[in-house]
Amino acid sequence: MAERISEAEHAVMEVLWEEQPLTAAEVAERASPERGWSVHTVKTLLSRLLAKGAIAHEADGRRFLYRPAIEREAYVGRESEKLVDKLFGGRVTPLIAHLAERRSLSPEDIAELEALLKELKP
Amino acid sequence: MAERISEAEHAVMEVLWEEQPLTAAEVAERASPERGWSVHTVKTLLSRLLAKGAIAHEADGRRFLYRPAIEREAYVGRESEKLVDKLFGGRVTPLIAHLAERRSLSPEDIAELEALLKELKP
C-alpha cells in the first residue's frame, strides 16, 4: 500500500477517485479521452494497482468493480511531503517562494493563504 | 535539457550543485555515504546525465571534471510546478493545507510564510 504508483497508474487512480466503483471498461472510457489508451492498457494498469494494493475489486457477475483502496488525501499528502523533503529539506517556505516566483500568485491565492495561516496560528 | 531526471540521477545532481566541478571519483565519494554506490554506478549516472544534457564535462588531463548544466533553481521550480499541476490542479493553497496538516508547521514556518506573503502583496 506504500508501493510506488507510476504516472500512468496515477491517471487511473484519478478516474477511480472521481467515480467509484467502476468496471475496467468504464475506467478505460473515462481515461481514454486524454490518454488515448486501449482497454487492454487500462486493464494492465488495473492489475498492477491491484497487486500493489492501491485499489480493490469485487466481483459483479463475471466482471469486476474496481474502487480505490487508498484515499486521495493520503496519497497527495505523501507525494507532497516527498517533494518537500527531496527538494527543500522539508521546509515549506522555499517551496512556496518558488511557486510564487514561477507562476505569480493571484490576490485570491494570497488571500487564501493568509486565511489558512490565520487558522493555523494558535 | 528538459529530459526527465531519475531519482538516482537527481542524487548525483545534488552533489554537483553542492560543489563543482568534481571528478567522477569525487562525486562517488560524496554520494556514497548515503547511497552506498560503487564508483561504477556513479559513472553510469554521470554518463546518462551527460547524454541528457543535465551536466557538462571538461577534460582535466586524462579525466573529466563535471559540473551542472542546469540550475538547481530551475529544476526545483519545474518539479514543484509539476506536482502542483498533477495533484492540485495548479492551486497552491491546497498543497500548503496538506503539508500543514501532515507535518504541523512550526511558528517559525508560519512567520516565514506570512513574511513571504507580505512581500508578494502589491
Place this chain on the structure above:
DNA sequence: GCCAAACGATGACACCTGTAATCGTAATAA
C-alpha cells in the same frame, strides 16, 4: 622502460513502466 593503477567507454542484467495482443472461458444471442 615496465607494471600496476586509474580512467572512460562499453556491456550487462534484472526490474519497472507504458502499451498492447493473445488465450481460455463464460455468457449471451440467435
Place this chain on the structure above:
DNA sequence: TTATTACGATTACAGGTGTCATCGTTTGGC
C-alpha cells in the same frame, strides 16, 4: 445449441532505471 462476444489472465516487448563489471588505454611509480 452453437457461434460470437465480453471478460479476466497471461504473455509480450521496447525503453527507462538501478546497479555493476569488463575492456582497452593511458600514465605515474619505480
